[in-house]
Amino acid sequence: MTTRPAPKRESSRKRHSLDLLRQMLLIRRFEERCSDLYQMGKIRGFLHLYIGEEAVAVGAMQAFTPEDAIVSTYREHGHALARGMPATELMAELYGKVTGCSKGHGGSMHFFDAEKRFYGGYAIVGGGLPVAVGLALADKMMGRARVTACFFGDGAVAEGEFHESLNLAKLWDLPVLFLCENNLYAMGTALAISHSVTDIAFKAKGYNVPSQAVDGMDVLAVEAATREAADRVRKGGGPELLELRTYRFRGHSMADPELYRTKEEVERWMEHDPLPAFIKHLRDLNLLSDADLAKLEASVKQEIDEAVAFAEESPWEPLEDLAKDVMTT
Amino acid sequence: MTTMTYREAIRSALRDAMKREPRVFLMGEDVGRYGGAFAVSHGLLEEFGPERIRDTPLMESTFLGAGIGAALNGMRPIVEIMTINFSMLAMDQVLNNAAALRYMSGGQLNVPLVVRMATGGGRQMAAQHSHSLEGWYAHIPGISVLAPATVADARGMLLAALEEPDPVFIMEHATLYPIEGEVEGTSGACDIRKAAVRRQGSHVSLITYSACVWKALEAAKRLAEKGIEAEVVDLRVLRPLDRETFLASVAKTRGAVIIEEAWRTGGLAAEISAQIMENVFDLLDWPVQRVCGTEVPAPYAKHMEDASLPQVEDIVDIVEANLL
Numbered sequence: 001m002t003t004r005p006a007p008k009r010e011s012s013r014k015r016h017s018l019d020l021l022r023q024m025l026l027i028r029r030f031e032e033r034c035s036d037l038y039q040m041g042k043i044r045g046f047l048h049l050y051i052g053e054e055a056v057a058v059g060a061m062q063a064f065t066p067e068d069a070i071v072s073t074y075r076e077h078g079h080a081l082a083r084g085m086p087a088t089e090l091m092a093e094l095y096g097k098v099t100g101c102s103k104g105h106g107g108s109m110h111f112f113d114a115e116k117r118f119y120g121g122y123a124i125v126g127g128g129l130p131v132a133v134g135l136a137l138a139d140k141m142m143g144r145a146r147v148t149a150c151f152f153g154d155g156a157v158a159e160g161e162f163h164e165s166l167n168l169a170k171l172w173d174l175p176v177l178f179l180c181e182n183n184l185y186a187m188g189t190a191l192a193i194s195h196s197v198t199d200i201a202f203k204a205k206g207y208n209v210p211s212q213a214v215d216g217m218d219v220l221a222v223e224a225a226t227r228e229a230a231d232r233v234r235k236g237g238g239p240e241l242l243e244l245r246t247y248r249f250r251g252h253s254m255a256d257p258e259l260y261r262t263k264e265e266v267e268r269w270m271e272h273d274p275l276p277a278f279i280k281h282l283r284d285l286n287l288l289s290d291a292d293l294a295k296l297e298a299s300v301k302q303e304i305d306e307a308v309a310f311a312e313e314s315p316w317e318p319l320e321d322l323a324k325d326v327m328t329t
Numbered sequence: 330m331t332t333m334t335y336r337e338a339i340r341s342a343l344r345d346a347m348k349r350e351p352r353v354f355l356m357g358e359d360v361g362r363y364g365g366a367f368a369v370s371h372g373l374l375e376e377f378g379p380e381r382i383r384d385t386p387l388m389e390s391t392f393l394g395a396g397i398g399a400a401l402n403g404m405r406p407i408v409e410i411m412t413i414n415f416s417m418l419a420m421d422q423v424l425n426n427a428a429a430l431r432y433m434s435g436g437q438l439n440v441p442l443v444v445r446m447a448t449g450g451g452r453q454m455a456a457q458h459s460h461s462l463e464g465w466y467a468h469i470p471g472i473s474v475l476a477p478a479t480v481a482d483a484r485g486m487l488l489a490a491l492e493e494p495d496p497v498f499i500m501e502h503a504t505l506y507p508i509e510g511e512v513e514g515t516s517g518a519c520d521i522r523k524a525a526v527r528r529q530g531s532h533v534s535l536i537t538y539s540a541c542v543w544k545a546l547e548a549a550k551r552l553a554e555k556g557i558e559a560e561v562v563d564l565r566v567l568r569p570l571d572r573e574t575f576l577a578s579v580a581k582t583r584g585a586v587i588i589e590e591a592w593r594t595g596g597l598a599a600e601i602s603a604q605i606m607e608n609v610f611d612l613l614d615w616p617v618q619r620v621c622g623t624e625v626p627a628p629y630a631k632h633m634e635d636a637s638l639p640q641v642e643d644i645v646d647i648v649e650a651n652l653l
Contacts, residue, residue, distance in 0.1 A: 069402065100435070105435050106434070106435070110433045112435065112438065113437070119398075124426075127421055127426060129391070129394070130395050131395075131422075132398060133391065133398060134400070134401070134406075135399070135402045136398070137395055137402075138398065138399040138404045141399075148398075160390065164386070164388035167386060168386065168392070168395065171386065323470075326470050327431070327470075327495050329493075329495075
């Protein structure tokens with residue numbers, strides 16, 4: 001099975017562009033609402049917002065079929081929404097409700113959806129990579145033409161499991177696409193002060209894994225690069241790595257006082273905000289009118305309002321189920 | 330009945346499982362061309378080929394994690410880790426992924442993964458190859474931990490583990506690989522829920538597992554010469570513990586000695602002792618006793634290693650001190 005190619009015809013091109021824009025808007029507005037709800041005490045625990053990185057999740061996710069597997073990180077709201085997980089279930093999960101995508105067991109860092117083959121948010125940095133390699137191993141052993149998409153951040157590149165996983169995936173020629181979201185900071189530690197070599201795409205060459213750096217603030221560039229790489233991986237070409245260069249506009253989590261970077265640096269990056277950039281691009285091509293944008297904003301707001309209402313109204317997991325899902329039997 | 334070694338019993342289970350179920354495969358360090366560090370998988374590469382007998386690079390964390398991923402995606406992987414000390418490198422995948430995924434996903438996922446590893450001392454392997462860390466594993470909700478002491482269990486437990494929907498860790502004591510025992514060559518999965526009473530007795534319960542079962546049986550023989558009938562309980566399953574069996578034994582004998590190679594502080598023996606206190610305290614004639622490993626990283630010199638591990642005399646002495 002191959003993915004749909006990026007549309008060529010004008011009308012379908014417009015539809016596809018608006019779809020990408022709507023997904024990016026949904027993530028942005030969802031995250032803004034999460035921030036408010038966190039301050040209201042509705043969401044607790046750690047909350048790692050994806051604001052600024054939307055082009056990565058939305059662009060990359062276009063390349064994967066429903067049969068492909070997704071492995072994500074603790075900053076996975078964007079991946080989950082772009083994968084099509086319902087905002088209602090995600091918001092309920094953030095509330096800790098039993099109707100959440102993980103029954104309220106995981107919270108912000110651990111979204112799962114077996115049907116959507118969304119294999120979870122992994123909060124031990126680097127811990128998802130070996131799992132992704134194993135998912136791809138099973139596909140290869142069973143002769144299925146599927147891809148495992150493995151998202152991780154630049155912080156994971158310092159972990160041994162990054163190097164082990166690239167080595168093993170290439171050694172066994174497994175259909176896994178490594179997607180490194182390089183937002184330049186591992187929590188508060190800059191790439192430049194934690195890596196002897198800061199070019200992540202270059203590191204993959206050491207394992208003979210084809211790799212490429214992509215502008216992660218450009219949704220179309222991300223989509224194109226990911227489609228091409230995913231197609232090669234699906235056809236048996238072995239693993240590849242994309243380094244998606246991006247930036248998060250908010251702190252690492254809600255608890256971050258942001259002592260490690262300057263306001264000026266954040267402002268400089270915000271000039272490359274992927275949302276206004278894509279909106280401008282679509283307007284320049286006459287693919288987006290003011291009315292289109294207003295309609296999108298309204299429909300996104302309604303979807304999030306419904307998600308919040310669903311989360312508010314949902315029940316809590318009964319106490320007697322406390323240890324129910326630990327073992328199957 | 331056939332006589333075979335513990336090592337051969339595991340190999341026969343591996344072979345039968347792989348013949349029966351195409352989704353079963355083995356991966357680990359030196360399991361293929363080398364034949365397994367303890368020769369357990371000797372000959373299997375020739376029989377099943379490199380797709381199903383997979384030599385991995387030295388990356389315990391990643392090949393165990395890959396086992397998790399393969400299990401999530403329809404395969405039935407068996408991961409071999411050379412020794413329990415090496416498994417520390419994979420502990421993140423064990424604790425944070427294998428054991429947690431079912432719960433964390435709200436019951437959507439399960440990880441039918443089997444992990445085998447060699448454990449235990451007594452071979453002068455010093456402080457990085459000799460430990461008994463089963464208790465660390467037994468601490469973790471979400472997994473099962475098995476400790477086969479007999480040849481029959483070595484075979485039956487592996488076959489049973491492959492029928493479980495959740496992760497199972499099998500701790501194989503390295504000194505047991507050459508022991509011989511009787512086993513039904515075509516036997517299938519055995520029970521992996523219950524402890525076993527290996528010797529009936531009425532005066533004291535010797536509660537133990539793995540290689541120490543044989544030391545306890547030898548101690549029981551010597552105690553019998555002095556008129557003391559010791560009951561030997563082989564725990565077999567370290568998680569979840571079969572409380573019922575060892576509590577019933579203690580309720581009968583009114584005395585308990587718990588024996589394990591692991592260090593005393595915070596060990597499994599302490600947990601069993603606590604369960605005895607919580608449940609049958611009033612029935613005890615004397616305080617629960619423990620024979621555990623000395624709290625030293627593990628010596629190389631033979632006389633020192635022997636002194637650091639539970640020995641038959643230690644068990645005999647502690648029973649006599651309390652009963653005679």
